[in-house]
Amino acid sequence: MKALVYTGLEELEFRDVADPTPADDHHLIRIDSVGICGSDLHAYLGHDDRRPAPLILGHEGAGKIVGGPRDGERVTINPLVTCGTCPACVSGRDNLCATRQIISMPPREGAFAQYVTMPGRNLVTVPDGFSLEKASLAEPVAVSWHAIRLGLHSMADDRRDTALVIGGGAIGVAAAISLIAQGVRDVTLVEPNSIRRSYLNLNENCNVVAPEDVEGQIFDITVDGVGYDATRAAASAATRPGGLLLHIGLGGGAAGLDIRRITLQEITVIGTYTYTAQDFRDTCAAMFDGRLGALDWTETRPLAEGAAAFADIRAGRVPAPKIILKP
Known part of the structure; x- marks a missing residue:
């Protein structure tokens, strides 16, 4: 598959990488839209030791499930993977799970790619008629x-x-x-x-x-x-x-x-840090029923032009608060 790979300080390369293989409890998602986050920019500028190069960044994704019983389902991705059994998870504060992982940070590659794998519990169904570009805003x-x-x-x-x-x-x-x-x-x-x-x-x-x-x-x-x-x-x-x-x-x-x-x-x-799984679901519900407005403050670009998009954000040339990349 094609992916935008962070390779070093202010360096991104659009190149071929191996397709991800989903584990038994994971689904393969073909990414339709993925936003550039401030944390991606921090990594790009060398300010985040948690995201060492080379690495596929990106964690604000939405797309379609490929294969399995949910094949073709349109979903937005909660990128925060938690254990579900620790005291934080059991109490409903799973965002504070001591073993939490997030895509775009090792060991999980990110969504600046054609495909990513995620557990089924991290996927929220996007209703018909609601664009996947807007659905990718669920995470931020x-x-x-x-x-x-x-x-x-x-x-x-x-x-x-x-x-x-x-x-x-x-x-x-x-x-x-x-x-x-x-x-x-x-x-x-x-x-x-x-x-x-x-x-x-x-x-x-x-x-x-x-x-x-x-x-x-x-x-x-x-x-x-x-x-x-x-x-x-x-x-x-x-x-x-x-x-x-x-x-x-x-x-x-x-x-x-x-x-x-x-x-x-x-x-x-x-x-405050990230969100609970319930907050993510509640946010999606508010987006889908219009309580959060038109969600029209984005700009879209091809993933292949991702390096230029990062440079434009760095230079302050982007009027929109969010650039969404399209694989």
Whole structure:
């Protein structure tokens, strides 16, 4: 099969690789659409030791099952494979499974390829009439859906009218639409790139602005969808007393949170990682029934042009929050 292989620092090669062979409890999926994630970019830039070259990246996939009793079924892929038996899994927090694996990280190759294999329990059926391109957004949207669900459940009061989301990438956009779908009425999305700000038009309840437009404002909820020192500092300063700060981004660094203010103002801070299997299914249901909007903030390119797509993202030339590659 053809695959886009990460071969070294800022190097990707479209080449022939061996077809994957499914284990007894796995299905072979022909990939129709696969998104480029920020974690793929981190690996591409040499910032992720967990993803050493050579490796097939990509974990935001959707396609059709090939062979077996579910042959031809259209599915979207939960790429997080967990044991199902440890205390975290049994308690419903399977995203914290100590032995979890994800495709695009050894020992599991990713979905920047014509085929990938996955356990049946990780596949969600996509209804007829719903595009597989949109279905491939289930993974990044589930990351934010999970964060918003945890955060709203944790709040000590009912003041959750306003939210600030930092970062107009896929995770930030997913956080904004998840906030609205879960009942927050007034969402502000901050994005420094003017090209992307001009592109984004998500919802009448979501205002997309430049960072300087929210200086001095405070919000009931802040979401850091980037995860750098500067964005943590901005999120920390923008959260009201008694409010909630959700940290999703994995950009890097270890500074930025105003611990004294967080303590004195009783601000709740929650770090969130991926999603539970139930969150993934709930996200899919919300996507399929239209609660998350049109999901039209993507750009598609051939997988064979994946290297150029990575370079364009790196250079800030892509208006859409998500590029979807098509094998």
